[in-house]
Amino acid sequence: MTGTLNATAAVEIDNVAVRFHSKRTEVTAIEQVSLDVAPGEFVSIVGPSGCGKSTLLKLVSGLLKPSAGSVTLLGEQVRGPRHDIGFVFQRAALLEWRSARKNILLQAEMRGMNSAEAGKRADELIEMTGLSGFENALPHELSGGMQQRVALCRALLHQPRVLLMDEPFGALDALTREQMNVELHRVWRETGTTVLLVTHSIAESVYLANRVIVLTQRPAVVKEVIEVDLPDERDYSATMARPEFATATAHIRDLLGAVTGHD
Template sequence: MTAAPAQAGTAIGMSNLTVRFSSRRSQTTALDDVSLDIEPGEFVTIVGPSGCGKSTLLKIVAGLVRPTSGEVSLLDRPVRGPQKEIGFVFQKAALLEWRGARANILLQAEMRGMDRAQAARRADELIEMTGLTGFEKALPHELSGGMQQRVALCRALLHAPPVLLMDEPFGALDALTREQMNAELHRIWRETGTTVVLVTHSIAEAVFLGTRVVVMSARPGRIIRTFPVELPAHRDYAQVMSDPRFDRLATDLRGLLGSAAANH
């Protein structure tokens, strides 16, 4: 697998991001003065209570939502409008139900006007890497939830994006499939060297995958604390789960999130 080119500066820079949604009657602050810098190659996981604006944060980085105030930069360029240098994975797989798995992955190439032969080769690599071999022609409704999310992941990786944004990608999966997908994502991240930002509700997922865990408060969303994860770069799921460092960090996070939710 070809590694994404190492970037000199920051992969993602957010400074003083504030987002307010105003409706006729009320004004809600979704994000309040969020600043965060992410280095190339990092795997940053963001945890927080529901509705704390985690997803909004990802959409701002992708250029899909404009912040009320503050600045975002992606690969040292200011974000204005939708960004192309990213891969985006949603909680729902969001596949085209009339296309088979491989054709769904290749949508990325068609929409970008990428070289067909090259994209097809890359798609086959990804299909093999994520264990989708044999399901190339299967329509989404013929695939299980985990398989669908694998297709979505392959689609997001097809153009070898330097930054991968994931919005609760495994939230709808059963616990067993989720663990498996976590292990696979960890391996893919190691192999590609892509910068990943992953939003999740699961503390275990955040700690297992992240090189850094960002904890956010309930609405209005603020960053409460950032924890470096002191686990080896190469992680094995079972080993990490029984590692005392994992336990300590998970306990700390649980305490912090508990108080964040209680204060709301």
């Protein structure tokens, strides 16, 4: 799963650095990060607050240009905003005048997709994410979890081969979050999409991923890459109870404690 052959990598981050300039100072958000993600792989990225995890996703999507190094997505170097990805933010970022279904279909309208096909695909996703019955609800009528499901459906509508998620469940309550984790896991297994997930939750990072990338404090470098030794079929409670899960989460907690200086 670790994708040693660069040519086959879905995402290839090669020695990137990101520096932000303000009037007098220069802040280095990312010092030097390299990372390959294999097609179909689920990679979680954890790190202390403000370490540049989200910046990494913006680099992959082309919304931000690296100060040094290069990013290659699906065999093509990233030079500007890429359209062959799906993006989910912490806030659902829905258009409040559109129903759930119409928010999902925004993706199709912006891309000029065939509307009949897009409609069919939207209905499948609505079914898959448990949004049935809420298609015509406006965003303010939906709970936080439901809104985030709509955002996920929108990100998956065009069947992107890479899905980028920036703390998608950060604003949800613990119980909803677990539920969303289980659903995301199932969706990932069903779609076979490559996923890059930035999260603050150690449990979430381990439960969902094949690999967990631990970043250091700013300027961020890769502290360690943890291979998650869990079966692909992951029942939530059973997975939590496994010794491998406990070992991995404890290890990541130690690493984060070490980088932040707490514990």
